[in-house]
Amino acid sequence: MRTLSRSLFVAGCLLVAPLLVSSALGYAFCNMSWNWQTYPMGEDVLLNPNCIDPNVGTQNQQLEAYLNGLEAWNNEGTADFIFTYGGRTSIVGNIHDGHNVASFVNYNTGSIATTYIWGGYNISECDVIFNDYSYSWNADGWPLSNEMDVWNIAAHEFGHFLCLDHSSYSAATMYAYASYGETYKRDLYFDDINGIVALYGSAGSQDIIIQFQPQSTTIARGDTLKIDVTATNNSSSSVSCTFWTTAFLPNGSLYDVFGPFNVNFSPSQTKNGTLKHKIPNAAPCGDFMYNGYIGQYTYDKWDMEHFAFTVTMSGDNTGPARARGLTTVSATGELFE
Numbered sequence: 001m002r003t004l005s006r007s008l009f010v011a012g013c014l015l016v017a018p019l020l021v022s023s024a025l026g027y028a029f030c031n032m033s034w035n036w037q038t039y040p041m042g043e044d045v046l047l048n049p050n051c052i053d054p055n056v057g058t059q060n061q062q063l064e065a066y067l068n069g070l071e072a073w074n075n076e077g078t079a080d081f082i083f084t085y086g087g088r089t090s091i092v093g094n095i096h097d098g099h100n101v102a103s104f105v106n107y108n109t110g111s112i113a114t115t116y117i118w119g120g121y122n123i124s125e126c127d128v129i130f131n132d133y134s135y136s137w138n139a140d141g142w143p144l145s146n147e148m149d150v151w152n153i154a155a156h157e158f159g160h161f162l163c164l165d166h167s168s169y170s171a172a173t174m175y176a177y178a179s180y181g182e183t184y185k186r187d188l189y190f191d192d193i194n195g196i197v198a199l200y201g202s203a204g205s206q207d208i209i210i211q212f213q214p215q216s217t218t219i220a221r222g223d224t225l226k227i228d229v230t231a232t233n234n235s236s237s238s239v240s241c242t243f244w245t246t247a248f249l250p251n252g253s254l255y256d257v258f259g260p261f262n263v264n265f266s267p268s269q270t271k272n273g274t275l276k277h278k279i280p281n282a283a284p285c286g287d288f289m290y291n292g293y294i295g296q297y298t299y300d301k302w303d304m305e306h307f308a309f310t311v312t313m314s315g316d317n318t319g320p321a322r323a324r325g326l327t328t329v330s331a332t333g334e335l336f337e
Helices: 059-076 150-161 190-200
Strands: 002-010 044-047 084-088 100-105 113-119 123-131 208-214 218-220 224-233 239-248 254-265 270-278 286-296 300-312 327-332
Touching: 044 059, 059 084, 059 150, 059 286, 059 300, 084 286, 084 300, 100 150, 113 150, 123 150, 208 239, 208 286, 208 300, 224 254, 224 286, 254 270, 254 327
Parallel strands: 044 084, 044 100, 100 123, 218 300
Antiparallel strands: 002 113, 113 123, 208 224, 224 270, 239 254, 239 286, 270 327, 286 300
16 A cells, blocks of 8 residues: 655745646646556545635535536546545545545645555555645635635545546646746646546546536425426437436435436437425425436446535524435426427
């Protein structure tokens, strides 16, 4: 068992982490990977929205920023892997405990953020810690000139999760330095995509994609959460697959919401539908995370989509929380026929 660490530094600082395998194209590897898994990276990532900066935003906004960093790699590249979200956690720090975790720490790590990787040639676990002691953070939109952007830095660190090392291209997400107010690392550079495809191989174009558009993200107890869903088959072949959704409650526990539902696509077909979920009168109030997947239930996720929503206490439902969460009222439209 060996442990590697990769750190991101403020522009102008000395870079001390060596690159192990270099490429003339700019990208580099750390001589480890998730390729031993049947479906790289094959494991969920747990997220801890524990930044204590007063201006960082809500915990849901922190989760969204983390997830946007994950999905930069899912959505922009064509490599044969997918990150999947495993829910909120209270785990903090770089602990070799069998869980892949991202969290903030309130001590000086010597860098903006650091990713720790355990394993031999085959990665068994990764953790990333964000330095909340030395830096101010922003997760609610666009960072100020004295703030680090959570989405921006998360995209870089989750590249390390996949065992990309630092790129020599200053425009790359995997460049070793970052600046206050910087956001360009949110979007992968061509060198980032080339590197991840070189490491994991190409899956070609993403054949099936899903998109969510919630009609509201603040729902009172007793009201209905309505979600417009679009699923597209980008391939020239007919495809049969499965769609399902889950949700994380404010306490971080996971439960199944809808599906699995079998979907059949003709070549290049787009299907639309609407899901409606009743929020019980005794549902817990607070921040939920709604997750959708399409692929082969449950082991093979071809694409995922998510959004955060908040359940509030309505004027006539002030009792204690007893129910677990959402109840499906209807699934309508061509997607669910």
